[in-house]
Amino acid sequence: MKNFLASIAFVLIAFNADPAAAINIAGINFDENAFADELVSYTGSFNTWSGQLEEALTDKNAASFAYSWSPGSFVQLQFTDNKVVNGDGDDLALFELNVPDSFAIYLTPDGKSITGKTVYTGLKIDGRSLNIATFDLSDFGLNPGEMITELYISTELNTLTTAPSLSLVGAINSSSIPEPEMPSLFGLLLLILVFSHHRKQNKLYQALQNH
Numbered sequence: 293m294k295n296f297l298a299s300i301a302f303v304l305i306a307f308n309a310d311p312a313a314a315i316n317i318a319g320i321n322f323d324e325n326a327f328a329d330e331l332v333s334y335t336g337s338f339n340t341w342s343g344q345l346e347e348a349l350t351d352k353n354a355a356s357f358a359y360s361w362s363p364g365s366f367v368q369l370q371f372t373d374n375k376v377v378n379g380d381g382d383d384l385a386l387f388e389l390n391v392p393d394s395f396a397i398y399l400t401p402d403g404k405s406i407t408g409k410t411v412y413t414g415l416k417i418d419g420r421s422l423n424i425a426t427f428d429l430s431d432f433g434l435n436p437g438e439m440i441t442e443l444y445i446s447t448e449l450n451t452l453t454t455a456p457s458l459s460l461v462g463a464i465n466s467s468s469i470p471e472p473e474m475p476s477l478f479g480l481l482l483l484i485l486v487f488s489h490h491r492k493q494n495k496l497y498q499a500l501q502n503h
């Protein structure tokens with residue numbers, strides 16, 4: 293019985309502890325799972341500072357980045373364990389390195405495009421300036437509390453000689469998507485607990501009858 297209670301307590305702690313963890317980047321607190329999770333599609337030829345394109349854009353590491361010299365280049369990113377919420381003020385942050393550039397983002401292929409110029413955060417990573425551009429989902433026509441799980445980021449050349457070098461995409465206002473495995477595991481433990489309790493009662497009943 294004690295073991296069952298301990299297991300349930302452990303599951304509850306494990307289930308609740310995760311979203312509370314925070315990653316602070318340049319003064320902004322992000323939930324641990326607040327960053328974009330998957331590269332859905334892209335157009336153009338990309339260079340990465342390290343690793344594959346998807347890894348560079350979804351690894352939570354501001355030091356790894358990707359850029360493209362191809363005209364019309366963009367990346368389509370998806371959030372799978374969290375959603376970006378239209379909360380108070382700016383909801384989404386894009387980080388890039390070196391010379392400040394501009395990103396245009398849009399929520400659907402033909403949707404409204406909004407351009408944000410990045411500014412230096414005051415933080416240097418591996419000797420490179422870390423720059424940030426933030427976006428408010430209200431500017432795309434979303435209502436307060438509305439959420440998105442996907443976006444397109446144009447990584448077009450800003451001038452003849454500079455391209456934005458995207459390193460991180462994070463939700464400032466983020467909502468966790470609960471993992472489906474956890475509640476079912478919790479349910480299974482409850483079932484075992486009830487079954488075990490029932491069996492003990494049966495044994496007690498039989499013991500009383502035998503006397």
Ligand SMILES: [Ca+2]
Nearest residue numbers: 325326327329
């Ligand atoms: Ca995420």
Ligand SMILES: [Ca+2]
Nearest residue numbers: 378379381429
């Ligand atoms: Ca907002």
